[in-house]
Amino acid sequence: GESVGLHLPTLSVQEGDNSIINCAYSNSASDYFIWYKQESGKGPQFIIDIRSNMDKRQGQRVTVLLNKTVKHLSLQIAATQPGDSAVYFCAERGRNNAGNMLTFGGGTRLMVKP
């Protein structure tokens, strides 16, 4: 989801459930995508990436899905844990004449209930 005004979209899940966080990206020329996790007071932390020639990539407990037709990215977290509580950002890397630029989407806050 994308942020509107001062409020981040929030996803609240029960511990142990699966989480799905969505992101719409804007640049059809972007060829590389990253999901970052940001905890309060910290910098963004890499979770998983995917190149545009793929539509799915799996990591440990996380899966990223890419749908280039509708410019949509999703992050699936299996067996969500309290430590997964954070703000999640998708980022796309597009190219311009000066080189790569990493542009962030609006962010979604994930809250895990014990």
Place this chain on the structure above:
Amino acid sequence: DTEVTQTPKHLVMGMTNKKSLKCEQHMGHRAMYWYKQKAKKPPELMFVYSYEKLSINESVPSRFSPECPNSSLLNLHLHALQPEDSALYLCASSPSPIGNTEAFFGQGTRLTVV
């Protein structure tokens, strides 16, 4: 060493002060970035350095002046800032300006302009 180190962690400055934010990485990365992040918003790109040269300036006001003294260091010089410049300033690096690889972020400097 897989860290991007930013100093100071917190900074309070008056509108007439001059201060500098520092960023250091020893991963041999040749692209370094400054981002600004306001509360509940995604990081916004300010500057990109590629091979120690400024390659992207996202129309940032001249009261922010970046400097890249060598391939490991990135500074952001601040002068005559406004209260609305208060934000979390994030430094990041990536191996190459042209490759599809993640950007590694520091923990940020929380800047308050009074």
